[in-house]
Amino acid sequence: MSSRPPHVLIVGAGTGGLCLAHGLRRAGISVAVYERYRTRGEGLLGYRVGIGPTGSRALRECLPPTLFDVYLATCARSPRYFNVITQGMRRTASFTLRPDTDPVNTERSVARMTLRQVLLTGMEDVVHFDKAFTRYDQRDDGTVTAHFADGSTATGDLLVAADGTHSAVRRQYLPHAVTRDAGTINIATRIPLTPHTRGLLPERIEQGISLIFGTGGMMGVLHVMEFKWDRDGTLKPGVDPADAELLRGWPGLRHDNTRDNINLVVWSTARRFPSDVMQLRGEDLVLLALRLTRNWHPHLRELLARSDPGSALPIRVSTSEPVPPWKSSTVTLLGDAIHTMTPGRGVGANTALRDAALLCRQLRLAATGDKTLLQAVADYEAAMVPYGFARVADSLNRSGTSGDDRMYKPVVGRLALLGARGYFGVTSRVPRLARRFVDDFYSYRGEED
Numbered sequence: 001m002s003s004r005p006p007h008v009l010i011v012g013a014g015t016g017g018l019c020l021a022h023g024l025r026r027a028g029i030s031v032a033v034y035e036r037y038r039t040r041g042e043g044l045l046g047y048r049v050g051i052g053p054t055g056s057r058a059l060r061e062c063l064p065p066t067l068f069d070v071y072l073a074t075c076a077r078s079p080r081y082f083n084v085i086t087q088g089m090r091r092t093a094s095f096t097l098r099p100d101t102d103p104v105n106t107e108r109s110v111a112r113m114t115l116r117q118v119l120l121t122g123m124e125d126v127v128h129f130d131k132a133f134t135r136y137d138q139r140d141d142g143t144v145t146a147h148f149a150d151g152s153t154a155t156g157d158l159l160v161a162a163d164g165t166h167s168a169v170r171r172q173y174l175p176h177a178v179t180r181d182a183g184t185i186n187i188a189t190r191i192p193l194t195p196h197t198r199g200l201l202p203e204r205i206e207q208g209i210s211l212i213f214g215t216g217g218m219m220g221v222l223h224v225m226e227f228k229w230d231r232d233g234t235l236k237p238g239v240d241p242a243d244a245e246l247l248r249g250w251p252g253l254r255h256d257n258t259r260d261n262i263n264l265v266v267w268s269t270a271r272r273f274p275s276d277v278m279q280l281r282g283e284d285l286v287l288l289a290l291r292l293t294r295n296w297h298p299h300l301r302e303l304l305a306r307s308d309p310g311s312a313l314p315i316r317v318s319t320s321e322p323v324p325p326w327k328s329s330t331v332t333l334l335g336d337a338i339h340t341m342t343p344g345r346g347v348g349a350n351t352a353l354r355d356a357a358l359l360c361r362q363l364r365l366a367a368t369g370d371k372t373l374l375q376a377v378a379d380y381e382a383a384m385v386p387y388g389f390a391r392v393a394d395s396l397n398r399s400g401t402s403g404d405d406r407m408y409k410p411v412v413g414r415l416a417l418l419g420a421r422g423y424f425g426v427t428s429r430v431p432r433l434a435r436r437f438v439d440d441f442y443s444y445r446g447e448e449d
């Protein structure tokens with residue numbers, strides 16, 4: 001490895017890769033990002049991501065301050081309640097979340113496509129689209145060359161794999177680091193938010209995040225996503241003037257067709273789904289979701305029936321297997337590329353952002369000569385692997401996203417469901433337990449005093 005300021009190659013313009021690219025550029029470190037998609041609007045990225053204090057802190061650290069303010073202005077209205085409901089829409093529990101007055105210590109609802117457009121802002125000279133990474137070579141002079149499907153190459157001092165769950169970089173670098181099917185499948189849908197669809201939801205559900213604990217092992221989650229712009233992309237009346245000015249000056253809205261919607265995801269063990277579920281799209285997938293939720297409340301079923309068929313998306317949930325330590329070199333990894341986790345605890349994107357901020361801090365030390373590049377990479381990996389894989393384990397084992405969860409077993413499942421509902425019901429009704437539940441929720445998501 002050389003002692004010059006490093007040139008960093010990042011494969012993947014996703015959540016973690018773009019956050020890192022911003023941080024490096026802010027630090028004056030040369031960086032280029034290579035993304036397989038052909039355009040900035042392409043790709044089914046899913047619909048909503050919950051960004052908690054860990055993710056917002058990393059974004060504040062890496063993004064230019066004005067762009068961080070744009071990020072805040074583009075978030076959907078923050079959830080006010082965390083609810084647990086039955087398939088009949090009976091409220092088992094409802095916890096009041098904290099107000100979103102703090103820019104970081106808050107739970108934010110973010111549209112994936114909008115976040116992507118925020119992160120691409122001002123990066124036109126850094127991000128190269130239509131560059132599907134195929135392989136790399138590490139050279140004796142310390143450089144590393146990435147090869148792309150179009151025959152082009154790029155050479156730098158460090159190659160960062162930010163290419164997600166099916167990382168091609170990881171496949172070459174750590175072939176023994178594998179992901180496996182977690183055994184659950186999600187169907188994600190988006191329903192346009194209209195006065196009618198809003199009216200189908202009781203106030204606490206309309207204003208909150210709601211986990212649906214259904215009988216027969218059918219689960220769901222529902223979020224209302226409401227933005228500061230309306231159907232035709234113009235700002236709604238009453239938007240805070242500072243936010244309005246930021247949004248008017250932000251070019252990203254032109255690339256983003258995200259509009260107010262209700263995000264409804266249903267999931268269960270893969271055994272409940274037909275074998276061709278991953279090939280289904282549109283109406284067929286919506287009909288399947290309706291078949292699987294026959295005993296759900298008519299309002300929830302009406303929402304499913306009113307979902308935009310083009311939005312229906314099947315997601316097979318996967319999880320990384322633990323990886324034994326490896327010797328650090330001129331290739332490293334972040335986010336899902338190294339530690340894919342199930343969506344159960346809602347921390348995959350937050351952890352990818354945390355990795356990006358940590359790696360950026362380490363590379364700054366290498367750029368100023370305080371440590372070698374190799375030491376910076378080793379120090380990053382020594383910290384990232386333990387917290388990353390701890391999150392992988394929590395997400396799989398404590399959230400009902402493993403197909404082996406008791407919740408999905410025929411008889412035991414009924415008891416597990418009663419136990420889970422009982423736990424949430426009691427916890428939400430005893431003020432001391434409810435306070436502790438909310439404190440734990442925020443501290444797991446990285447809240448700091």
Ligand SMILES: Cc1cc2nc3c(=O)[nH]c(=O)nc-3n(C[C@H](O)[C@H](O)[C@H](O)COP(=O)(O)OP(=O)(O)OC[C@H]3O[C@@H](n4cnc5c(N)ncnc54)[C@H](O)[C@@H]3O)c2cc1C
Pocket residue numbers: 011012013014015016017034035036037043046048049050051131132133134162163164165166167168186315334335336337341342343345346347348349350351352
């Ligand atoms: C249903 C669901 C709900 C979720 N909800 C949450 C949540 O609420 N909160 C949360 O924190 N996390 C959540 N997650 C997890 C979160 O989405 C991921 O952990 C996060 O997006 C990972 O970011 P990343 O940067 O590692 O990868 P990604 O954002 O997936 O980016 C990878 C990028 O690499 C590109 N790429 C891939 N291969 C190549 C290649 N060969 N060459 C070039 N480019 C390539 C891709 O096109 C993509 O742009 C959820 C996940 C799912 C499935």
